[in-house]
Amino acid sequence: MRGEAIFVVLYSVALLGVVGLLEFYARQPTSAWASQVFAGYRRAVPDAPRPAGPDEWPHSEVGRFHRALSLFVAVIAVLLVSAELVRHHRPLETLALVAVGAPHAVVVHRLQRRLRRRTAPANGADHGPGGEGGAH
Amino acid sequence: MGTPDTAVLATTGDPDEPPTDAGGRRPRMIARGWVQAAILVTAVGFLVLGLLAVRTYQAEPPIPDRVVSTTGEQLFTGEDVRDGQRAFLRNGLMQYGSIFGHGAYLGPDFTADYLHRSATYVQKQYANSGDGAADAHARTVADFRTNRYDPRTGTLVWSEAQAKAFRQLTAHYADLLGRPEGKQGLRPNAVTDPDTIHDLTAYFGWSAWAAAAERPGRNYSYTNNWPAEPLVDNAPTGHTVTWSVLSLVFLLVGAGGLFAAFGRWNFLGWHGRDQRLLRFHAPRDVRLTPAQRTTAWFFFVMAALFLVQALLGAATQHYRADLGSFFGIPLDRLLPYNLTRTWHTQLAIFWVVTSFLAIGIFLAPLIARGWEPARQALLSRLLLGALAVVVLGSLLGELAGMRGWFGDLWSWLGNQGWEYLDLGRLWQVLLVAGLAIWTAILYRGLRRRLVAESVANMPWLFFLAALALPAFYAVGLVATPDSSFTEADFWRFIVVHLWVEDFLELFTTVTVAYLFVLLGVVRERVALLVIYLDIVLYSAGGVIGTMHHLYFSGEPAEHLALGATFSALEVVPLLFLTVEAWSFLQLGARRHSPSQTPFPHRWAVMFLAAVGFWNFLGAGVFGFLINLPIVSYYEIGTGLTANHAHAAMMGVYGMLAIGFAMFALRYLIPEDRWSDRWPRLSFWSLNLGLAWMSFATLLPGGALQLYKVLDAGYADARSLGYLQGRANVVLEWLRLPGDVVFLVGGVLPLLWMTWLGVRHRVKGARNPDAPGQDLLFTEIVPDDTAKDGAAAVKDEATTARGGATAGAEPPTVEERP
Numbered sequence: 001m002r003g004e005a006i007f008v009v010l011y012s013v014a015l016l017g018v019v020g021l022l023e024f025y026a027r028q029p030t031s032a033w034a035s036q037v038f039a040g041y042r043r044a045v046p047d048a049p050r051p052a053g054p055d056e057w058p059h060s061e062v063g064r065f066h067r068a069l070s071l072f073v074a075v076i077a078v079l080l081v082s083a084e085l086v087r088h089h090r091p092l093e094t095l096a097l098v099a100v101g102a103p104h105a106v107v108v109h110r111l112q113r114r115l116r117r118r119t120a121p122a123n124g125a126d127h128g129p130g131g132e133g134g135a136h
Numbered sequence: 137m138g139t140p141d142t143a144v145l146a147t148t149g150d151p152d153e154p155p156t157d158a159g160g161r162r163p164r165m166i167a168r169g170w171v172q173a174a175i176l177v178t179a180v181g182f183l184v185l186g187l188l189a190v191r192t193y194q195a196e197p198p199i200p201d202r203v204v205s206t207t208g209e210q211l212f213t214g215e216d217v218r219d220g221q222r223a224f225l226r227n228g229l230m231q232y233g234s235i236f237g238h239g240a241y242l243g244p245d246f247t248a249d250y251l252h253r254s255a256t257y258v259q260k261q262y263a264n265s266g267d268g269a270a271d272a273h274a275r276t277v278a279d280f281r282t283n284r285y286d287p288r289t290g291t292l293v294w295s296e297a298q299a300k301a302f303r304q305l306t307a308h309y310a311d312l313l314g315r316p317e318g319k320q321g322l323r324p325n326a327v328t329d330p331d332t333i334h335d336l337t338a339y340f341g342w343s344a345w346a347a348a349a350e351r352p353g354r355n356y357s358y359t360n361n362w363p364a365e366p367l368v369d370n371a372p373t374g375h376t377v378t379w380s381v382l383s384l385v386f387l388l389v390g391a392g393g394l395f396a397a398f399g400r401w402n403f404l405g406w407h408g409r410d411q412r413l414l415r416f417h418a419p420r421d422v423r424l425t426p427a428q429r430t431t432a433w434f435f436f437v438m439a440a441l442f443l444v445q446a447l448l449g450a451a452t453q454h455y456r457a458d459l460g461s462f463f464g465i466p467l468d469r470l471l472p473y474n475l476t477r478t479w480h481t482q483l484a485i486f487w488v489v490t491s492f493l494a495i496g497i498f499l500a501p502l503i504a505r506g507w508e509p510a511r512q513a514l515l516s517r518l519l520l521g522a523l524a525v526v527v528l529g530s531l532l533g534e535l536a537g538m539r540g541w542f543g544d545l546w547s548w549l550g551n552q553g554w555e556y557l558d559l560g561r562l563w564q565v566l567l568v569a570g571l572a573i574w575t576a577i578l579y580r581g582l583r584r585r586l587v588a589e590s591v592a593n594m595p596w597l598f599f600l601a602a603l604a605l606p607a608f609y610a611v612g613l614v615a616t617p618d619s620s621f622t623e624a625d626f627w628r629f630i631v632v633h634l635w636v637e638d639f640l641e642l643f644t645t646v647t648v649a650y651l652f653v654l655l656g657v658v659r660e661r662v663a664l665l666v667i668y669l670d671i672v673l674y675s676a677g678g679v680i681g682t683m684h685h686l687y688f689s690g691e692p693a694e695h696l697a698l699g700a701t702f703s704a705l706e707v708v709p710l711l712f713l714t715v716e717a718w719s720f721l722q723l724g725a726r727r728h729s730p731s732q733t734p735f736p737h738r739w740a741v742m743f744l745a746a747v748g749f750w751n752f753l754g755a756g757v758f759g760f761l762i763n764l765p766i767v768s769y770y771e772i773g774t775g776l777t778a779n780h781a782h783a784a785m786m787g788v789y790g791m792l793a794i795g796f797a798m799f800a801l802r803y804l805i806p807e808d809r810w811s812d813r814w815p816r817l818s819f820w821s822l823n824l825g826l827a828w829m830s831f832a833t834l835l836p837g838g839a840l841q842l843y844k845v846l847d848a849g850y851a852d853a854r855s856l857g858y859l860q861g862r863a864n865v866v867l868e869w870l871r872l873p874g875d876v877v878f879l880v881g882g883v884l885p886l887l888w889m890t891w892l893g894v895r896h897r898v899k900g901a902r903n904p905d906a907p908g909q910d911l912l913f914t915e916i917v918p919d920d921t922a923k924d925g926a927a928a929v930k931d932e933a934t935t936a937r938g939g940a941t942a943g944a945e946p947p948t949v950e951e952r953p
């Protein structure tokens with residue numbers, strides 16, 4: 001295996017990590033009242049408000065933002081791997097490149113379907129921000 | 137950091153409207169401990185910075201009066217070295233290659249390049265010399281590492297072999313810099329005068345000497361052994377390794393400490409009960425003042441400059457992908473790489489600053505509750521005109537200066553040539569003056585409010601944060617083409633670093649916090665706490681952290697030690713503020729908005745959220761990636777720096793500038809012309825395009841180049857040969873799709889929107905005599921809104937708060953059961 005192919009394989013694995021991290025962030029509650037950081041405070045304030053739900057603006061955008069980035073990162077990885085397959089394709093290289101490219105392709109496929117589904121309901125209008133303050 | 141609990145207690149009661157004190161001023165709204173902590177941390181930081189400035193002048197590498205060979209032949213003089221530096225700057229070579237790793241990345245690092253080439257020649261001479269061939273390496277090392285500079289006579293002695301190398305390299309640089317066919321990024325025949333070439337070679341040779349010769353009494357060189365060069369035994373010093381480890385420890389302790397403290401105490405005093413119900417004024421109901429209306433032009437100019445800046449970036453990038461021509465056009469004759477890069481980096485500062493100026497002008501009347509002095513609009517139009525003159529003048533000056541059209545006035549009218557402070561001195565002075573005029577405009581607009589406020593309160597903080605911008609830009613005037621490189625680099629980074637990593641962060645926090653206060657979604661007291669916390673956190677690491685740019689530029693080891701530890705602390709607020717950013721956005725978020733008027737700033741808030749994201753990734757992660765001295769030792773001036781610089785500068789301040797524009801445009805563009813389509817397209821294109829740039833090219837290209845440094849040495853990894861190698865070129869082309877998305881989908885819609893702002897700018901300005909009021913929202917007494925949204929609207933126009941009559945009415949604080 002030649003150096004460049006090794007590099008692309010390693011980098012694609014690293015990008016898989018980036019995709020994973022972005023997905024992790026996409027799922028994190030961004031509501032201040034749900035954050036780990038506030039754990040101590042929540043204990044101290046028994047009647048802290050209910051955390052904002054994940055589908056309330058702007059929290060609804062957190063998931064979408066990170067997922068769209070993660071989709072693009074995966075697209076980059078697929079492109080990079082494909083370009084490398086054109087340039088270097090001894091059997092071992094091909095095997096390794098396909099092996100790291102495949103999960104990225106799966107990510108691309110799943111994420112774009114997911115994002116499409118989420119975009120379908122009109123999101124264009126200005127929503128009032130939803131949030132903590134609501135009744136509880 | 138004071139006692140946070142009392143900070144909260146001290147302001148309980150009537151948080152936004154404490155009674156005025158005897159002098160008619162609204163008293164401080166925050167515990168004194170916070171103010172003291174902020175002042176103390178900043179003052180200590182600058183005290184240390186002052187000491188480090190003194191040490192810079194004491195310990196920088198000397199420029200010998202003359203350099204002679206062992207036979208007594210004079211190779212060059214100190215004046216030649218200084219002339220060489222002037223020629224280096226005048227010809228825009230710092231925007232082509234670099235010295236001590238600082239400058240542009242297409243051309244070689246002239247320090248490392250000279251060192252590597254001359255050491256190779258010297259070693260070859262010894263190896264061929266017959267007698268001592270066996271210890272050729274040892275003799276080379278001795279030639280370069282032994283410090284044969286005598287401060288009493290001002291004479292530096294080079295070996296006969298080094299002298300021969302100098303003559304050979306003069307021929308080499310004559311060929312590199314004066315190539316008649318061009319095709320290396322510079323103009324064809326860029327530098328041909330033999331005397332100039334001699335001086336330039338002397339300058340490079342001097343810097344290479346400083347990079348290998350041991351400091352008196354030390355066993356490492358003036359540059360802490362940078363660059364890595366096995367031929368002369370240049371390897372990381374003990375300091376470099378030790379302080380890398382210690383700075384990691386500092387970061388972990390700092391972050392852990394802050395999170396622990398934050399989890400335990402309710403620093404910010406957020407609690408669910410302190411919430412108002414309010415009605416956002418629909419943009420069409422908000423009447424703008426004459427000065428506010430002029431900002432439409434500012435934002436249009438901003439977007440136009442952004443477009444030019446990004447296009448120049450594309451041209452600059454093209455040189456890395458294909459040095460030969462721009463799709464058949466010999467671009468290097470008209471716009472050589474060093475010119476496009478100069479313009480690209482200068483315009484990045486200009487367009488961002490344009491937006492900052494505009495938002496200041498836009499916010500001042502909101503802060504002054506609708507009041508605006510006469511002729512404020514005229515002043516702001518004059519400011520824009522002056523800005524246009526400086527931008528155009530300085531850019532054209534750089535073109536003319538590099539071509540030598542200004543003769544001896546090159547540094548005044550043309551280009552001083554220090555990267556990021558490239559512009560001619562006249563333009564630099566004018567820019568400082570323009571920024572100062574801007575603060576004067578702000579002062580006029582705010583003065584009624586300022587006289588009625590404690591200096592520790594938000595109106596003053598806003599004004600002081602604005603004042604810091606010209607103050608720190610002016611520091612750049614200390615660096616001149618005649619300063620030694622080490623001195624100039626010190627002052628240059630006071631500007632570059634303290635702007636982006638301290639005072640712009642501060643201006644950002646204050647402005648964004650104020651936006652939310654003006655929108656009524658964040659309490660003034662909470663905003664104030666966030667601001668003070670930010671001052672403490674950013675200043676704690678950021679001020680002394682400036683030295684993370686100066687590990688290897690001729691400073692003594694203490695700069696490296698302090699720079700490494702304190703800049704590691706800079707990451708702490710970035711970790712913390714990403715959490716905070718979202719919390720902040722949602723502080724204002726209300727699920728059951730009682731009002732029929734929706735929140736109008738969806739897209740401004742989205743851009744601010746992007747600021748938070750890129751602050752974390754671009755500044756925090758990509759910045760820290762290259763921050764440890766041991767990493768920087770190999771990495772400095774390679775692709776990973778470009779990766780960080782783009783993700784941080786565009787990601788944070790670019791997105792912020794656009795977020796400001798979105799906020800103001802929402803009021804400038806009439807409702808029936810406003811469409812969410814453009815900001816949405818622009819938002820996604822800019823973010824995805826930037827991410828593409830980073831992950832497709834800059835990050836992998838940088839990583840590959842870093843590997844090359846470790847594998848083949850720094851000089852090699854920075855050579856045109858490496859950059860033009862297949863692996864790198866493939867990566868350079870890979871960014872093209874992302875760049876197209878960025879430009880077409882991101883910048884053009886923005887330009888279109890700002891044009892709409894100019895073209896259809898809302899008519900009719902606010903009557904200056906109208907009573908003061910919160911312009912952007914109305915508080916609503918909650919009980920009544922349950923029945924009827926329109927009833928019992930407590931229009932604040934009638935309360936005439938602020939000013940000397942403050943405190944006439946208590947605020948409506950909703951107490952939920």
Ligand code: HEM
Nearest residue numbers: 636684703706755759760762763772773777781784785788
């Ligand atoms: C929004 C904040 C920031 C912006 C806009 C920014 C921007 C930049 C820019 C433009 C450069 C290139 C300077 C040059 O070419 O000489 C740079 C270099 C650097 N930055 Fe940042 N930066 C930010 C935050 C940070 C943070 C938080 C860290 C780490 C704690 C950091 C660490 C570094 C280092 C070590 C370099 C030097 C790299 C070199 O010279 O090769 N930066 N930054």
Ligand SMILES: [Fe+2]
Nearest residue numbers: 633637682685
């Ligand atoms: Fe910095």
